[in-house]
Amino acid sequence: MINQANTLFVFLASVLVFFMTPGLAFFYGGMVSKKNVVNTMISVFMITGLAIILFIAFGYNLAFGKDVAGILGLSKSFFLNGFDLKAIYSKETGITLLTYLMFQMMFSIITPALFVGAIVGRMNFKFLIVFVVIWSTLIYYPMVHMVWTPSGILAKTGVLDFAGGTVVHINAGITALILSVFVGPRIGFDSKSEIKHYNLPWVLLGTSILWIGWYGFNVGSALTISDVATQAFLTTTVATGTSFVVWMFLDMFIKGKTTMIGLRTGALCGLVGITPAAGYVTVAGAFAIGAICTLASYSFIHFVKPKIKLDDPLDAFGCHGISGIVGSLLTGLFATKIVNSHIENGLFYGGGFHLINAQLIGTIFTIGFVGIATSMIVFLLKKIIPIRVTREDELMGLDLAEHGERADYGVDFDLEK
Known part of the structure; x- marks a missing residue:
């Protein structure tokens, strides 16, 4: 029997998750x-079409098809042929397979878009397109299967990932790190210098869209209108508000001033950190996760990153990778049956070390699997397609070199510059 209320709930959540990708385009753009705005926004937004085709062609099969060794799904169907989309996905939620498929499709769009922030201004656009196809096929869909299907090897170990701490954020964050290393630093890169940002109001707009869309991401993962969904809404809000404020005060006391870029980074750390735990922790747990993830990401971005001279311009790894890892581990400490009766208690709620061990294993496995697989894909693919644009194109800017367009002509009336 179809539950119309839950179906509408998941539909709305799916729209919100989709809205995150154009929001991310403004966020990164x-x-x-100024010379790389169009390329950055296209690199993010083109994934919407690419990921949709991949998901319906074979992606859903690889993620949710018949289990193969707990690593991926497999089905002979192509373009969803053979799937009864009107069938009930689960009796508990009362939503159809089609409804669940649409929700998961939106996750497959936003996830690869996240690592674009690590390679802006220097990656060959053709390389990025092919990489996204291969990466989605060999890494993203198997990660979904391993974590979010009952037969997945990580699910069987007891890993908790409410809305994508491992599947989305650690996955995208580690990929961003590997890509930034392979593509190399920008010409004239100085770890102490800052980018002259094109449009800070766009950054605020993008941050706002992402924060709003994240409610679809986290709350929608409950798949039902329930106490767990309401709790996920609250914990998402509290963690993000906490991280936002913690980053603001860190900037004030350490750097002497609060910046728009700092505020957006702080908010993102809370959103990322709470994602694996949103439907499992109390408000106190959400507060702690928001604060701790922010401290971890802030420390990496401002103290570790300059020392290792990592050129991750928009901190895709610093936010998604670091806060994703920390948030996943903290889930093992703060998860509680008080919030969600379907799980076991974390360490701080009398559950012992089993859950924190499961989170540690899942996190380490994700880092290793994604790191090795991504490295192999890049190593082989760059032998066929150049990973980096030419020096001349990079100095010109990828907007003109790769696309023959410039960002908003209304902002700059001197078109010859």
Whole structure:
């Protein structure tokens, strides 16, 4: 029997998750230099079409098809042929397979878009397109299967990932790190210098869209209108508000001033950190996760990153990778049956070390699997397609070199510059 209320709930959540990708385009596009705005926004937004085709062609099969060794799904169907989309996905939620498929499709769009922030201004656009196809096929869909299907090897170990701490954020964050290393630093890169951002109001707009869309991401993962969904809404809000404020005060006391880029980074850390735990922790747990994830990401971005001279311009790894890892581990400490009766208690709620061990194993496995697989894909693919644009194109800017367009002509009336 179809539950119409839950179906509408998941539909709305799916729209919100989809809205995150154009929001991310503004988010990233506002932060890059003026000559790379169009390329950055296209690199993010083109994934909407690409990921949709991949998901319906074979992606859903690989993620949710018949289990193969707990690593991926497999089905002979192509373009969803053979799937009864009107069938009930689960009796508990009362939503159809089609409804669940649409929700998961939106996750497959936003996830690869996240690592674009690590390679802006220097990656060959053709390489990025092919990489996204291969990466989605060999890494993203198997990660979904391993974590979010009952037969997945990580699910069987007891890993908790409410809305994508491992599947989305650690996955995208580690990929961003590997890509930034392979593509190399920008010409004239100085770890102490800052990008001259194109449009800070776009950054605020993008941050706001992402925060709003994240409610679809986290709350929608409950798949039902329930106490767990309401709790996920609250914990998402509290963690993000906490991280936002913690980053603001860190900037004030350490750097002497609060910046728009700092505020957006702080908010993102809370959103990322609470994602694996949103439907499992109390408000106190959400507060702690928001604060701790922010401290971890802030420390990496401002103290570790300059020392290792990592050129991750928009901190895709610093936010998604670091806060994703920390948030996943903290889930093992703060998860509680008080919030969700379907799970076991974390360490701080009398559950012992079993859950924190499961989170540690899941996190380490994700880092290793994604790191090795991504490295192999890049190593082989760059032998066929150049990973980086030419020096001349990079100096010109990828907007003109790759696309023959410039960002908003209304902002700059001197078109010859």
